[in-house]
Amino acid sequence: MTDPYMDESQTGSTWEEDREFRVRYERRQRMRRERQRRMRRRRMMQRVLFFVIFGVVAVLIAADIVSDRKSETDESLSGEQEVAVIEQPDRTEIEKITESLEKDTGETEEEETEAEEETPVYRFSRTEDTVSINAEEVISTHGILVDESTDTIIAEKSAGERIMPASMTKVLTVLVAAEQIAEKDLDDTFTMTLEITDYAYVNDCSCVGFLDGEKVPVRDLFYGTILPSGGDAAVGLAVYVAGSQEEFVKLMNRKLEELGIAESTHFTNCVGLYDEEHYSTPYDMAIIMKAAIENEFCREVLSAHKYTTGATEQHPDGIEISNWFLRKIEDKDTGGEVVCAKTGYIDQSKNCAVSYEMSADGTPYICVTAGSTSGWRCIYDHVEIYNRYVPSK
DSSP, rough: OOTTTHHHHHHHTTTTHHHHHHHHHHHOOOOOOHHHHHHHHHHHHHHHHHHHHHHHHHHHHHHHHHHHHHHHHHHHTTTTOOOOOOOOOOHHHHHHHHHHHHHHHHHHHHHHHHHHHOOOOOBOOOOTOOOOOTOTOOOEEEEEEEEEEEEEEEEETTTTTOOOOGGHHHHHHHHHHHSSOOOOGGGEEEEEOOHHHHHHHHHOOOOOOTTTOOEEHHHHHHHHHHOOOHHHHHHHHHHHHHHHHHHHHHHHHHHHHTTTTTTOBSSSSOOOOTTTBBOOOOOHHHHHHHHHTTHHHHHHHHSEEEOOOOSSSSSTOEEEOHHHHHHHTSSSOOOOEEEEEEEEETTEEEEEEEEEEEEETEEEEEEEEEESSOOOOOOHHHHHHHHHSSOOO
8 A cells, every 4th residue: 555645656646636636625625515504594594484473473464353343343333342352373383383483493403513523634744854764773663753833744654555454453442432431421330241242252352351250440441451462351342332343344434434434444343453454554553542532531441550350249349450561661762741642553464553642841742663573573662763863852
């Protein structure tokens, strides 16, 4: 796959990339304007209908008054005088019509507002200072370093090429789950099933160690998905949110569409198992990480070094779990502090990781690598990239 984020000597003109972005942007703008026109047309029709109904009611009232006055005159001439009672249309019905129209108009205005509020589509830009990651010390075959405060690419290495994201997938898993679960429900419990534990066992997933029938706090499913990369926790989280992993994956791919990366990233499971249709790019994984760290609870989970799950009947003392990437890199000099991280490994991707660092001067960076030769080598690749390519200020 051609890398759209490399320089001209590597992939051809970047003008084509900019042109495609402008075309997509203009298409979204046209769609937005068309929605606005439809909304205005609907509101105008509702107002016209309101005045038509009001006019008809007014005419009926006037006709009734004239009829009653004529009847009163006729009765007076015949010597019979009675007090005329003018029956007006049922005001309750008029009020119902008015309230209905006002409600429809209000809903239309709300729909128009919602149409205007689109999910932010993140985009990282190359600059004249963007460089290639070509240091011999960086073993990973793919990588990207992004200044998250300015959304600019500092350094890259095949950043737009397709990779198998392995367990980096779980960053999106917890983000989607966090957006679906209210904070008050984090202390709810989920009962693990044999189907879930067997799925993790059969597919040789890393596991927290939850057992069939164990009632696990939902909060623990988040930490279990990230820290030990638990397949049992990830599938449990998916089933809790959507009823099944299949339905949850639909939510994941819908989120990719919202983030504007569905053309180059697609997931078939919430764990990161190999599948030809389960793929991403380092660039897109950096996008997903940016969205995740902007979610307060996701950032909390991704930044935890250690965590002990709640006591259950099967595990009275809980289960102590760790984010080994964070624990192993915390004593390495990276020019700052690596705050969040998620690793991954399958044969097809080798060792990969996405991390988020706050540099000494307070600038946030996101680093993604794939294709390293070991877990330790992957960590050292991140150390090298932060040290070598983060600009000195």
